[in-house]
Amino acid sequence: MKTLFKKELLDNKWVVLISLVFILLFTIFTASYFMHNPDPIIENAKLTNRTIDTMLFNSWYMSGVFTGLGGPGLIFLISAAFLGTAIFGKEKQNNSFNFLFTRPASRLKIFLVKILAAILAMVIIIFLPAIFIPIFKIIANQSISFLSFFIAVLPVFFGYLAIFSLSLLASVITNFRRWAIIIALFIPMVWNYSFIALTAVVEDSQKVLRFIFDRIFFNLNWYTDYQIGYIPFVVGIGIAIVCCSLSYLIIKKKEY
Amino acid sequence: MESAIQVIDLRKFYKTFEALKKITFDVKKGSITGFIGRNGAGKTTTIKILMGLLYKDSGRVYINGLEVEGDTHRIRSHIGFMPEDFSLYPQMSGWQILNFNKGFFGNINIKKIKKYAEAFELDLNKKISALSKGMRQMLSIIVAVSTDPGILILDEPASGLDPVMRHAALELLSEECSEDGATVFYSSHILEDVEKIVDSVVMIDQGNILFSGNLDDLKERRKKIIVTFKTNIQEQMLNQIKGVVRVEKNLNSYVLDTFGDTPEILNELKNFGLKSYEVIHLNLDNLFIETVGRVN
Numbered sequence: 001m002k003t004l005f006k007k008e009l010l011d012n013k014w015v016v017l018i019s020l021v022f023i024l025l026f027t028i029f030t031a032s033y034f035m036h037n038p039d040p041i042i043e044n045a046k047l048t049n050r051t052i053d054t055m056l057f058n059s060w061y062m063s064g065v066f067t068g069l070g071g072p073g074l075i076f077l078i079s080a081a082f083l084g085t086a087i088f089g090k091e092k093q094n095n096s097f098n099f100l101f102t103r104p105a106s107r108l109k110i111f112l113v114k115i116l117a118a119i120l121a122m123v124i125i126i127f128l129p130a131i132f133i134p135i136f137k138i139i140a141n142q143s144i145s146f147l148s149f150f151i152a153v154l155p156v157f158f159g160y161l162a163i164f165s166l167s168l169l170a171s172v173i174t175n176f177r178r179w180a181i182i183i184a185l186f187i188p189m190v191w192n193y194s195f196i197a198l199t200a201v202v203e204d205s206q207k208v209l210r211f212i213f214d215r216i217f218f219n220l221n222w223y224t225d226y227q228i229g230y231i232p233f234v235v236g237i238g239i240a241i242v243c244c245s246l247s248y249l250i251i252k253k254k255e256y
Numbered sequence: 257m258e259s260a261i262q263v264i265d266l267r268k269f270y271k272t273f274e275a276l277k278k279i280t281f282d283v284k285k286g287s288i289t290g291f292i293g294r295n296g297a298g299k300t301t302t303i304k305i306l307m308g309l310l311y312k313d314s315g316r317v318y319i320n321g322l323e324v325e326g327d328t329h330r331i332r333s334h335i336g337f338m339p340e341d342f343s344l345y346p347q348m349s350g351w352q353i354l355n356f357n358k359g360f361f362g363n364i365n366i367k368k369i370k371k372y373a374e375a376f377e378l379d380l381n382k383k384i385s386a387l388s389k390g391m392r393q394m395l396s397i398i399v400a401v402s403t404d405p406g407i408l409i410l411d412e413p414a415s416g417l418d419p420v421m422r423h424a425a426l427e428l429l430s431e432e433c434s435e436d437g438a439t440v441f442y443s444s445h446i447l448e449d450v451e452k453i454v455d456s457v458v459m460i461d462q463g464n465i466l467f468s469g470n471l472d473d474l475k476e477r478r479k480k481i482i483v484t485f486k487t488n489i490q491e492q493m494l495n496q497i498k499g500v501v502r503v504e505k506n507l508n509s510y511v512l513d514t515f516g517d518t519p520e521i522l523n524e525l526k527n528f529g530l531k532s533y534e535v536i537h538l539n540l541d542n543l544f545i546e547t548v549g550r551v552n
Contacts, residue, residue, distance in 0.1 A: 001359065001360075002359055003355065003356045003358070003359025003360070004356070004359060004360075007345070007348075007356060011347075094343055094344075094345055094346060095341065095343035096343045096344065096345060097309075098304075098307075098309055098339040098341065098342070098343070099339070099342065099343060099344060101308070101309060102307045102308070102309065102332060102335075102337045102339070103329075103332065103357070103360035103361075104329050104330065104331075104332040104333035104360055104361060105329055105360055106329045107329075109329075255304075255309065255310045255311060256304070256309045256310075
């Protein structure tokens, strides 16, 4: 199965490279700004009771034209959709299911290896550029904490894991990669903005609504604002598990 | 002889259309068996069920004594498979796809690969996207045989090849069986090719098995006999002879389609005042057309 894993990594290389190039531009921009003047960040973190890691990651992640959906966030979204739809969409495009599924490996094993390779690509896309956080902290003479680093980055990772798995499911259902990408990009966007609009109208229920929907994917303040602890992890992983399981069942039952 | 592939009462529906109607046949170990039938007869459906790409509705399928039940991947480690609508990853080269395949099977026979590549005049360093359809088909055959499988299941392996390459492919497949003791089960429309290398045939039409067994036996049993009689004979009387399938009257003679023991049929004919006879041996092409025609 190593060869399949390697092949999948190589297949994903362009999505990873292109995403990293764009994200790096944002990272340079954000990091240079903070490094030029680190004090307000540290002050702000103390005032809002957030960690410097979360503060930095938030500012970096949200930098862009749309709140919560700009800058690296948009690139994460697009790359998650591309990676999710590529897993079986490319096999469909190449008409290679009857080759792959007649090798002596179970469909479950093939499915898991493909998913793992795509998740590794997502880890690289999301975690690698975030290395600027510890670098910044070293420059700003702050102590590095792996825990606060992961707490800052993981919610985004799990949010995009959910989008990735939605894309996977869409590609398995539709069989057409282009449609799957459109669906995968469209659903979270509609989801996000409709709930931003909804919470603006019904302010009292905002905690519940944003809690369940909006914040799962796009808002990183969950940890410090609401102290909701493990919920985004559970919801993100929950959506990912449900979508991946459904995708697997479809792949398993499907005839080729 | 032990069975490599055993299919018992296999049934498959596509919605309400019954593609396989309780078919039963047997492929002996070490044999080359041709799986022949018209378009839509059920050949690819059967092969896909053998490989776990399609799920059966009822019946049993055994490969090397192990039951094929959906995604039975362990059985596949002994099978070299080439699908009809084959497709390999276009971004890979020939060697890359062979090494990719090795990752699943654990080994590849480099010597054999080189022998096949040489026979097919195929450059394995070329990317698959740069290969013609015929060349890709040849590569697909190489991928199937590269792991020294005990069973080769090939769906129309030579349909896109030119006559020279087709000949080379058939020779190599024949060697595969005689030298390595592999079982070859392959479907084809080109009956002339099938006849050259097979020792058994499975004939399928409209989801029914018309014949399954040794090709020589079939040829021995299925013949045309042109007969003349000393006196006038009723066609109906000839039809009642055991082994006579169909009777056609020409000017002074009768053409009998027979399926059975020829000397016995001739003995019966003598009772009607047989004047002369000529036994015509059929080739696979004729046998197939006659058999399918008879059923239809």
